[in-house]
Amino acid sequence: MENQTLAQWRNVLDVNLTGVFNCMVHELRAMKQHGGSIINTASIMGLQGLAGAAAYSAAKHAVIGLTRSAALEYGKYGVRINTLCPGFVETPMIAGADSDFDPQTLAVLHKTIAQRRLGDPCEQAQMVLWLASAQSSYATGGHFVVDGGATA
Numbered sequence: 001m002e003n004q005t006l007a008q009w010r011n012v013l014d015v016n017l018t019g020v021f022n023c024m025v026h027e028l029r030a031m032k033q034h035g036g037s038i039i040n041t042a043s044i045m046g047l048q049g050l051a052g053a054a055a056y057s058a059a060k061h062a063v064i065g066l067t068r069s070a071a072l073e074y075g076k077y078g079v080r081i082n083t084l085c086p087g088f089v090e091t092p093m094i095a096g097a098d099s100d101f102d103p104q105t106l107a108v109l110h111k112t113i114a115q116r117r118l119g120d121p122c123e124q125a126q127m128v129l130w131l132a133s134a135q136s137s138y139a140t141g142g143h144f145v146v147d148g149g150a151t152a
Helices: 006-031 054-077 103-112 121-132
Strands: 036-041 079-086 143-146
Touching (some): 006 036, 006 079, 079 121, 121 143
């Protein structure tokens, strides 16, 4: 962390936190009249730390706090706001050719996940669909973890 520049820190927060804030401002203006559902994306790193990723973890923690505060403020308008907290999902960022994870690291990572595998993007999408649906009409201000048991 001590070698990270302020510019690098700000870039991570701009992408992962300020971007969520900017989207929410416009979503809330549109939804304030008729209600709706906002699903922000954090990460399991918003629930725990990760060595070497202080800025990312801080931003994802902040997304959860932003979501909770906004849910309290906008619930009276029928706007539900929740956070999806994915674990390690099989995407190009984790398991692709340009990933920072080599096969050995992925094998070790699998052992830290209760289900012993990376998640499928469709598993994350199913939670998003539920949060966006009327079936989750009483869920707001929550963070929903889909991580195969990595944080259990």
